[in-house]
Amino acid sequence: MSRRTSEDEGRGRTPPPGGAAPPDLDLLRTFLAVYRSGSFTAAAPLLGLSQPTVTTQIRALERQLNRELFERRPRGVRPLPTADELVSRIAEPMDALGAALGDGGPGGGRTVAPVHLAGPAEFLSYCVLPRLAPLTERGVQVRIAFGLTDDLLEELRAGRHDLVVSTVRPRGRSLDSTPLTDEEFVLVAADAWARRIGGPARVAADGPAALSGVPLISYAEDLPIVRRYWRHVFGRRLSAHAAVTVPDLRAVKAAVVGGSGFSVLPRYLCADELASGDLVLLHDPADPPINTSFLAQRPGSWDNPHVALVRDHLLESARAC
Numbered sequence: 001m002s003r004r005t006s007e008d009e010g011r012g013r014t015p016p017p018g019g020a021a022p023p024d025l026d027l028l029r030t031f032l033a034v035y036r037s038g039s040f041t042a043a044a045p046l047l048g049l050s051q052p053t054v055t056t057q058i059r060a061l062e063r064q065l066n067r068e069l070f071e072r073r074p075r076g077v078r079p080l081p082t083a084d085e086l087v088s089r090i091a092e093p094m095d096a097l098g099a100a101l102g103d104g105g106p107g108g109g110r111t112v113a114p115v116h117l118a119g120p121a122e123f124l125s126y127c128v129l130p131r132l133a134p135l136t137e138r139g140v141q142v143r144i145a146f147g148l149t150d151d152l153l154e155e156l157r158a159g160r161h162d163l164v165v166s167t168v169r170p171r172g173r174s175l176d177s178t179p180l181t182d183e184e185f186v187l188v189a190a191d192a193w194a195r196r197i198g199g200p201a202r203v204a205a206d207g208p209a210a211l212s213g214v215p216l217i218s219y220a221e222d223l224p225i226v227r228r229y230w231r232h233v234f235g236r237r238l239s240a241h242a243a244v245t246v247p248d249l250r251a252v253k254a255a256v257v258g259g260s261g262f263s264v265l266p267r268y269l270c271a272d273e274l275a276s277g278d279l280v281l282l283h284d285p286a287d288p289p290i291n292t293s294f295l296a297q298r299p300g301s302w303d304n305p306h307v308a309l310v311r312d313h314l315l316e317s318a319r320a321c
Contacts, residue, residue: 118155134151162310233288249269
Protein backbone atom coordinates (compact mmCIF):
# COMPACT_ATOMS: atom_id res chain seq x y z
CA MET A 1 0.00 0.00 0.00
CA SER A 2 1.43 3.40 -0.96
CA ARG A 3 1.96 6.00 1.74
CA ARG A 4 0.03 9.22 1.59
CA THR A 5 2.03 12.39 2.21
CA SER A 6 0.75 15.12 4.49
CA GLU A 7 0.27 17.28 1.40
CA ASP A 8 -1.93 14.58 -0.18
CA GLU A 9 -3.98 14.29 2.99
CA GLY A 10 -4.41 18.03 3.17
CA ARG A 11 -5.84 18.06 -0.34
CA GLY A 12 -7.83 14.87 0.01
CA ARG A 13 -5.83 13.18 -2.76
CA THR A 14 -4.26 9.77 -2.96
CA PRO A 15 -1.38 9.09 -5.35
CA PRO A 16 -2.43 6.80 -8.19
CA PRO A 17 -1.34 3.17 -7.91
CA GLY A 18 2.00 2.33 -9.44
CA GLY A 19 3.61 5.74 -9.15
CA ALA A 20 3.74 9.15 -7.53
CA ALA A 21 1.11 11.77 -8.21
CA PRO A 22 2.18 14.47 -10.68
CA PRO A 23 3.01 17.81 -9.02
CA ASP A 24 0.01 20.12 -8.80
CA LEU A 25 0.02 23.56 -10.38
CA ASP A 26 0.41 25.42 -7.09
CA LEU A 27 3.68 23.61 -6.34
CA LEU A 28 4.97 24.31 -9.83
CA ARG A 29 3.94 27.94 -9.62
CA THR A 30 5.78 28.27 -6.30
CA PHE A 31 8.83 26.59 -7.79
CA LEU A 32 8.83 29.00 -10.74
CA ALA A 33 8.55 32.02 -8.43
CA VAL A 34 11.46 30.83 -6.28
CA TYR A 35 13.57 30.07 -9.36
CA ARG A 36 13.00 33.52 -10.84
CA SER A 37 13.23 35.56 -7.64
CA GLY A 38 16.24 33.71 -6.22
CA SER A 39 14.91 33.07 -2.72
CA PHE A 40 12.01 31.68 -0.74
CA THR A 41 11.63 35.04 1.01
CA ALA A 42 11.41 37.04 -2.22
CA ALA A 43 8.95 34.57 -3.76
CA ALA A 44 6.52 34.67 -0.84
CA PRO A 45 4.96 38.14 -1.43
CA LEU A 46 4.78 37.46 -5.17
CA LEU A 47 2.64 34.43 -4.44
CA GLY A 48 0.61 35.88 -1.58
CA LEU A 49 2.05 33.21 0.75
CA SER A 50 4.16 33.17 3.88
CA GLN A 51 7.82 32.21 3.63
CA PRO A 52 7.32 28.99 5.65
CA THR A 53 4.55 27.97 3.26
CA VAL A 54 6.83 28.53 0.27
CA THR A 55 9.51 26.42 1.97
CA THR A 56 6.98 23.66 2.69
CA GLN A 57 5.75 23.62 -0.89
CA ILE A 58 9.25 23.42 -2.35
CA ARG A 59 10.10 20.54 -0.01
CA ALA A 60 6.90 18.81 -1.05
CA LEU A 61 7.79 19.20 -4.71
CA GLU A 62 11.30 17.88 -4.11
CA ARG A 63 9.85 14.84 -2.35
CA GLN A 64 7.40 14.19 -5.18
CA LEU A 65 10.16 14.47 -7.78
CA ASN A 66 12.67 12.67 -5.55
CA ARG A 67 15.20 15.33 -6.55
CA GLU A 68 16.71 18.33 -4.82
CA LEU A 69 16.00 21.52 -6.77
CA PHE A 70 17.84 24.28 -4.93
CA GLU A 71 21.05 24.71 -2.99
CA ARG A 72 20.18 26.66 0.15
CA ARG A 73 22.52 29.59 0.82
CA PRO A 74 22.66 32.25 3.56
CA ARG A 75 21.13 34.74 1.12
CA GLY A 76 18.66 32.99 -1.12
CA VAL A 77 19.00 29.82 -3.12
CA ARG A 78 20.96 28.66 -6.15
CA PRO A 79 19.10 26.52 -8.71
CA LEU A 80 20.64 23.10 -9.27
CA PRO A 81 20.78 21.53 -12.75
CA THR A 82 17.59 19.62 -11.92
CA ALA A 83 15.81 22.96 -11.41
CA ASP A 84 17.20 24.34 -14.69
CA GLU A 85 15.92 21.27 -16.51
CA LEU A 86 12.48 21.48 -14.89
CA VAL A 87 12.04 25.18 -15.57
CA SER A 88 13.00 24.71 -19.22
CA ARG A 89 10.01 22.34 -19.53
CA ILE A 90 7.36 24.17 -17.51
CA ALA A 91 8.10 27.93 -17.75
CA GLU A 92 6.45 28.58 -21.09
CA PRO A 93 3.28 26.51 -20.51
CA MET A 94 2.91 27.89 -16.97
CA ASP A 95 3.22 31.46 -18.25
CA ALA A 96 0.73 30.71 -21.02
CA LEU A 97 -1.69 29.24 -18.49
CA GLY A 98 -1.35 32.30 -16.30
CA ALA A 99 -2.12 34.57 -19.25
CA ALA A 100 -5.16 32.47 -20.17
CA LEU A 101 -6.48 32.73 -16.61
CA GLY A 102 -5.82 36.46 -16.60
CA ASP A 103 -4.20 36.36 -13.18
CA GLY A 104 -0.46 35.96 -13.81
CA GLY A 105 -0.49 32.28 -12.83
CA PRO A 106 -2.48 29.31 -11.52
CA GLY A 107 -4.52 30.05 -8.47
CA GLY A 108 -6.59 33.04 -9.52
CA GLY A 109 -6.98 36.52 -8.12
CA ARG A 110 -3.33 37.51 -8.49
CA THR A 111 -1.80 40.55 -10.15
CA VAL A 112 0.37 40.50 -13.27
CA ALA A 113 3.67 38.78 -12.57
CA PRO A 114 6.82 40.90 -12.12
CA VAL A 115 9.10 41.38 -15.11
CA HIS A 116 12.54 39.84 -14.57
CA LEU A 117 15.26 41.97 -16.17
CA ALA A 118 18.98 41.18 -16.05
CA GLY A 119 22.16 42.66 -17.45
CA PRO A 120 25.47 44.35 -16.64
CA ALA A 121 25.36 46.07 -13.27
CA GLU A 122 26.89 49.27 -14.65
CA PHE A 123 24.44 49.75 -17.53
CA LEU A 124 21.36 48.87 -15.51
CA SER A 125 22.44 51.10 -12.61
CA TYR A 126 23.18 54.16 -14.75
CA CYS A 127 20.83 53.87 -17.71
CA VAL A 128 17.84 51.87 -16.48
CA LEU A 129 17.21 52.17 -12.74
CA PRO A 130 17.11 56.01 -12.69
CA ARG A 131 14.42 55.88 -15.40
CA LEU A 132 11.99 53.37 -13.91
CA ALA A 133 9.49 55.92 -12.60
CA PRO A 134 7.12 55.78 -15.62
CA LEU A 135 6.87 52.00 -15.16
CA THR A 136 6.39 51.90 -11.40
CA GLU A 137 3.73 54.61 -11.68
CA ARG A 138 1.79 52.25 -13.95
CA GLY A 139 2.01 49.44 -11.42
CA VAL A 140 4.73 47.46 -13.23
CA GLN A 141 6.87 45.33 -10.92
CA VAL A 142 10.47 44.80 -12.04
CA ARG A 143 13.00 42.37 -10.57
CA ILE A 144 16.60 43.25 -11.44
CA ALA A 145 19.54 40.84 -11.57
CA PHE A 146 23.17 41.55 -12.42
CA GLY A 147 25.64 39.20 -14.08
CA LEU A 148 27.90 38.34 -16.99
CA THR A 149 26.35 38.09 -20.44
CA ASP A 150 27.04 34.40 -21.14
CA ASP A 151 25.59 33.33 -17.79
CA LEU A 152 22.55 35.57 -18.13
CA LEU A 153 21.72 34.34 -21.63
CA GLU A 154 21.79 30.74 -20.42
CA GLU A 155 19.48 31.70 -17.56
CA LEU A 156 17.23 33.51 -20.03
CA ARG A 157 16.93 30.34 -22.14
CA ALA A 158 16.13 28.40 -18.96
CA GLY A 159 13.31 30.79 -18.10
CA ARG A 160 14.83 32.60 -15.14
CA HIS A 161 14.60 36.05 -16.78
CA ASP A 162 12.18 37.71 -19.20
CA LEU A 163 14.62 40.26 -20.66
CA VAL A 164 18.42 40.44 -20.71
CA VAL A 165 20.66 43.31 -21.76
CA SER A 166 23.41 41.47 -23.63
CA THR A 167 26.82 42.85 -24.59
CA VAL A 168 26.90 40.45 -27.57
CA ARG A 169 24.29 39.44 -30.14
CA PRO A 170 22.67 36.25 -28.82
CA ARG A 171 23.31 33.21 -30.98
CA GLY A 172 20.68 30.82 -32.23
CA ARG A 173 17.01 31.28 -32.99
CA SER A 174 15.61 30.52 -29.55
CA LEU A 175 15.88 34.15 -28.38
CA ASP A 176 14.52 37.33 -29.93
CA SER A 177 17.00 40.21 -29.78
CA THR A 178 16.97 43.87 -30.78
CA PRO A 179 19.92 46.32 -30.91
CA LEU A 180 19.63 48.47 -27.80
CA THR A 181 22.45 51.00 -27.68
CA ASP A 182 26.03 51.69 -28.77
CA GLU A 183 28.64 52.15 -26.05
CA GLU A 184 31.61 54.38 -26.87
CA PHE A 185 34.81 53.64 -24.96
CA VAL A 186 37.11 56.44 -23.80
CA LEU A 187 40.65 56.61 -22.42
CA VAL A 188 40.63 58.55 -19.14
CA ALA A 189 42.70 59.51 -16.10
CA ALA A 190 42.46 61.96 -13.23
CA ASP A 191 43.69 65.50 -13.87
CA ALA A 192 46.89 65.00 -11.86
CA TRP A 193 48.02 62.12 -14.07
CA ALA A 194 46.93 63.95 -17.23
CA ARG A 195 49.16 66.91 -16.33
CA ARG A 196 52.11 64.67 -15.39
CA ILE A 197 52.18 62.99 -18.81
CA GLY A 198 51.57 66.19 -20.80
CA GLY A 199 47.85 65.86 -21.39
CA PRO A 200 45.90 64.72 -24.46
CA ALA A 201 48.35 66.45 -26.80
CA ARG A 202 51.14 64.13 -25.65
CA VAL A 203 48.99 61.03 -26.16
CA ALA A 204 47.98 62.26 -29.62
CA ALA A 205 51.64 62.78 -30.53
CA ASP A 206 53.29 59.75 -28.91
CA GLY A 207 50.44 57.25 -28.69
CA PRO A 208 50.49 54.68 -25.90
CA ALA A 209 54.14 55.43 -25.12
CA ALA A 210 52.89 58.57 -23.36
CA LEU A 211 51.29 56.34 -20.74
CA SER A 212 54.49 54.50 -19.86
CA GLY A 213 54.82 54.43 -16.10
CA VAL A 214 51.16 55.26 -15.43
CA PRO A 215 49.38 52.49 -13.47
CA LEU A 216 46.60 50.69 -15.33
CA ILE A 217 43.23 50.02 -13.68
CA SER A 218 41.23 47.22 -15.29
CA TYR A 219 37.95 45.34 -15.08
CA ALA A 220 39.71 41.97 -15.30
CA GLU A 221 43.17 40.43 -15.34
CA ASP A 222 43.12 39.86 -19.12
CA LEU A 223 42.34 43.57 -19.72
CA PRO A 224 39.43 42.96 -22.14
CA ILE A 225 38.23 46.55 -22.63
CA VAL A 226 41.67 48.14 -22.62
CA ARG A 227 43.08 45.55 -25.05
CA ARG A 228 40.25 46.26 -27.46
CA TYR A 229 40.92 50.01 -27.26
CA TRP A 230 44.63 49.51 -27.96
CA ARG A 231 43.94 47.30 -30.96
CA HIS A 232 41.22 49.52 -32.44
CA VAL A 233 42.74 52.96 -31.79
CA PHE A 234 46.49 52.42 -31.69
CA GLY A 235 46.62 49.43 -34.02
CA ARG A 236 48.86 47.40 -31.75
CA ARG A 237 48.70 44.73 -29.12
CA LEU A 238 48.70 45.81 -25.50
CA SER A 239 51.49 44.38 -23.38
CA ALA A 240 50.87 45.44 -19.80
CA HIS A 241 49.76 44.27 -16.38
CA ALA A 242 47.09 45.98 -14.32
CA ALA A 243 48.01 47.68 -11.09
CA VAL A 244 44.44 47.17 -9.86
CA THR A 245 41.69 44.85 -11.13
CA VAL A 246 38.10 45.09 -9.90
CA PRO A 247 35.12 43.37 -11.58
CA ASP A 248 32.86 46.42 -11.61
CA LEU A 249 33.35 49.35 -13.98
CA ARG A 250 31.87 51.72 -11.41
CA ALA A 251 34.66 50.71 -9.03
CA VAL A 252 37.23 51.09 -11.83
CA LYS A 253 35.97 54.63 -12.35
CA ALA A 254 36.22 55.36 -8.63
CA ALA A 255 39.84 54.20 -8.58
CA VAL A 256 40.72 56.33 -11.60
CA VAL A 257 38.97 59.40 -10.18
CA GLY A 258 40.95 58.83 -6.97
CA GLY A 259 44.22 59.07 -8.90
CA SER A 260 45.22 55.40 -8.98
CA GLY A 261 45.97 55.41 -12.71
CA PHE A 262 44.30 55.34 -16.13
CA SER A 263 41.66 53.12 -17.71
CA VAL A 264 39.19 52.75 -20.55
CA LEU A 265 35.51 53.20 -19.65
CA PRO A 266 32.15 53.53 -21.42
CA ARG A 267 31.50 57.21 -22.04
CA TYR A 268 28.03 57.09 -20.46
CA LEU A 269 29.56 55.86 -17.22
CA CYS A 270 31.98 58.76 -16.83
CA ALA A 271 30.21 61.61 -18.68
CA ASP A 272 29.55 63.54 -15.46
CA GLU A 273 33.16 63.19 -14.29
CA LEU A 274 34.45 64.36 -17.66
CA ALA A 275 32.14 67.38 -17.52
CA SER A 276 33.19 68.27 -13.96
CA GLY A 277 36.93 67.80 -14.58
CA ASP A 278 37.29 64.88 -12.17
CA LEU A 279 38.40 62.87 -15.20
CA VAL A 280 40.29 63.97 -18.29
CA LEU A 281 39.78 62.54 -21.77
CA LEU A 282 43.33 61.51 -22.72
CA HIS A 283 42.60 60.78 -26.37
CA ASP A 284 39.85 61.72 -28.81
CA PRO A 285 40.22 59.50 -31.89
CA ALA A 286 38.07 60.07 -34.96
CA ASP A 287 36.94 56.46 -34.81
CA PRO A 288 36.53 55.41 -31.16
CA PRO A 289 35.74 51.77 -30.35
CA ILE A 290 32.02 51.07 -30.15
CA ASN A 291 30.20 48.08 -28.68
CA THR A 292 26.54 47.39 -29.48
CA SER A 293 24.33 46.03 -26.71
CA PHE A 294 21.22 43.98 -27.45
CA LEU A 295 17.95 43.44 -25.64
CA ALA A 296 17.17 39.70 -25.64
CA GLN A 297 13.76 38.28 -24.76
CA ARG A 298 12.66 34.90 -23.48
CA PRO A 299 10.24 32.91 -25.65
CA GLY A 300 6.76 32.95 -24.15
CA SER A 301 7.34 36.09 -22.09
CA TRP A 302 4.91 38.06 -24.27
CA ASP A 303 2.15 36.39 -22.27
CA ASN A 304 2.94 38.90 -19.53
CA PRO A 305 1.71 42.29 -20.85
CA HIS A 306 4.16 44.17 -18.66
CA VAL A 307 7.13 42.63 -20.48
CA ALA A 308 6.22 44.65 -23.56
CA LEU A 309 5.99 47.83 -21.45
CA VAL A 310 9.44 47.26 -19.97
CA ARG A 311 10.92 46.35 -23.35
CA ASP A 312 9.58 49.45 -25.09
CA HIS A 313 10.66 51.65 -22.18
CA LEU A 314 14.19 50.24 -22.30
CA LEU A 315 14.49 50.84 -26.03
CA GLU A 316 13.38 54.44 -25.53
CA SER A 317 15.47 55.22 -22.45
CA ALA A 318 18.62 53.67 -23.93
CA ARG A 319 18.69 56.40 -26.54
CA ALA A 320 18.63 59.04 -23.82
CA CYS A 321 21.46 57.31 -21.96
